[in-house]
Amino acid sequence: DAGVIQSPRHEVTEMGQEVTLRCKPISGHDYLFWYRQTMMRGLELLIYFNNNVPIDDSGMPEDRFSAKMPNASFSTLKIQPSEPRDSAVYFCASSLSGGGIQYFGAGTRLSVL
Amino acid sequence: GDSVTQMEGPVTLSEEAFLTINCTYTATGYPSLFWYVQYPGEGLQLLLKATKADDKGSNKGFEATYRKETTSFHLEKGSVQVSDSAVYFCALSFNFGNEKLTFGTGTRLTIIP
Numbered sequence: 001d002a003g004v005i006q007s008p009r010h011e012v013t014e015m016g017q018e019v020t021l022r023c024k025p026i027s028g029h030d031y032l033f034w035y036r037q038t039m040m041r042g043l044e045l046l047i048y049f050n051n052n053v054p055i056d057d058s059g060m061p062e063d064r065f066s067a068k069m070p071n072a073s074f075s076t077l078k079i080q081p082s083e084p085r086d087s088a089v090y091f092c093a094s095s096l097s098g099g100g101i102q103y104f105g106a107g108t109r110l111s112v113l
Numbered sequence: 114g115d116s117v118t119q120m121e122g123p124v125t126l127s128e129e130a131f132l133t134i135n136c137t138y139t140a141t142g143y144p145s146l147f148w149y150v151q152y153p154g155e156g157l158q159l160l161l162k163a164t165k166a167d168d169k170g171s172n173k174g175f176e177a178t179y180r181k182e183t184t185s186f187h188l189e190k191g192s193v194q195v196s197d198s199a200v201y202f203c204a205l206s207f208n209f210g211n212e213k214l215t216f217g218t219g220t221r222l223t224i225i226p
Contacts, residue, residue: 033214100162102157102159
């Protein structure tokens with residue numbers, strides 16, 4: 001298995017632009033998680049899905065952030081409009097229920113200028 | 114709520130030194146406990162886990178024992194290598210219906226030759 005695949009690996013954009021991050025989970029996994037990692041705030045859980053349904057989005061910082069999972073093999077995290085304080089590494093992870101182990105992608109490093 | 118407290122970093126050791134990174138948790142019930150490792154430029158990956166009291170997880174020379182009486186899961190390695198330089202995260206989860214991981218803040222470890 002190729003593992004969790006995230007794209008792009010790096011994204012540089014200007015303030016006010018829309019940013020879309022993409023994630024393909026491991027086939028057969030039924031949980032998908034989006035995290036944000038910064039030096040100041042560490043690793044933060046933004047939202048997670050079970051069987052494509054959002055379960056907990058309490059970590060989403062504000063309405064500028066949205067996440068979707070249209071099917072079991074694809075999810076997006078969108079920021080519109082982006083701001084410099086959104087600069088971070090965003091990770092996607094997936095897991096199989098009952099296993100407790102999350103598998104992380106390599107991350108997307110976002111820089112908002 | 115559930116929480117994980119781990120040793121503040123950064124930690125710097127010489128090669129072949131003994132390593133301990135402390136981790137304690139607060140939780141209602143009996144969670145599974147994990148250590149994840151993040152190498153530079155990569156996502157987190159599972160290092161080891163333990164699912165019940167007195168279980169010992171081990172991998173790559175690292176060990177941690179689930180101590181219910183002290184609510185601890187300290188990470189140890191007898192002889193560290195330069196390649197062990199990374200950030201280490203302690204985490205807990207309750208499986209079967211709630212796959213969310215609660216992470217500690219991470220401990221940055223640097224091994225010098």
